Amino acid sequence: ATPTAIMVGTGRAAKMGLLIKNAEALETASKINMMVFDKTGTLTRGTPEVTDTKFKNEEDKAYAISLEAMSSHPLAKAIVNTQDIALKNVTSYEEIAGEGIKGIVDNKHVLAGNKKMMDHFHVVVENDVDYASAGKTPLYYAIDGQYVGVMALQDEIKPGAKELISDLHQRGIKTMMLTGDNERTAKAIAGELNMDYRAEVLPQDKERIVHELQDEGYKVGMIGDGINDAPALTRADVGVSFTSGLDIAIESADLVLMKNDLHDLVVAFDLSKATIKNIK
């Protein structure tokens, strides 16, 4: 591609709200045949809401929410913001990657996390409602090794996400969702969007998965908004973020969707193809 054509393409992109930070990306975008998506905050709104709460008693719930108040995870924020409870004193706090959080609240050992976390600490979950198959994320709670309750949260799929995936498929681009969320929740959401997925992905694994796809011969695009996404965005052939993403994600991206509109990803791919065609 001639530098002039790329410059013209980059200028056109800017007028459409697509910031191309690296001119080469405009050319590479025309070759992408696998688009990888972060789930939370990218395909979903990233602002989950508590839909179900089931505790053995109010006192246990207060312990659980007091521990959640220590966490900056979006799930924890959603819980703490909606539950009106006097917080107890937390004297120890620890995050367990991919599983949840644990700590000491008023001298009791409190665990909050997914099923993997409960299995890890040998807690027997006494809950028979299948929240996950409905696309909700269940979080379980234990005090001093005993199960005390569950909360389920739902993070809505963004408007336009389903259409975006089908538009990409129509262009011969495969799609994959990556998430730290549990297998069944991921399956429900990916099913709704009609895309492939990998669940229970640890933050450091996102980059590895992008690399593996490249080794399989794909030209890989990756879109995400979080700290966890940054290494994968750098690794991808074209990294994409949007203005509502964290600075670190935007810095790691080659392409930034300035209008925060997922559909602009298709606009970018089409523009890239048109630019390359004009050159040849």
Ligand code: ADP
């Ligand atoms: P992701 O943000 O993609 O879900 P994380 O590694 O941050 O990935 O979290 C993985 C899982 O650990 C979450 O989906 C949730 O099940 C559990 N988890 C994380 N933080 C908390 C928390 N504050 N309370 C309960 N569970 C949590």
Ligand code: MG
């Ligand atoms: Mg995210």
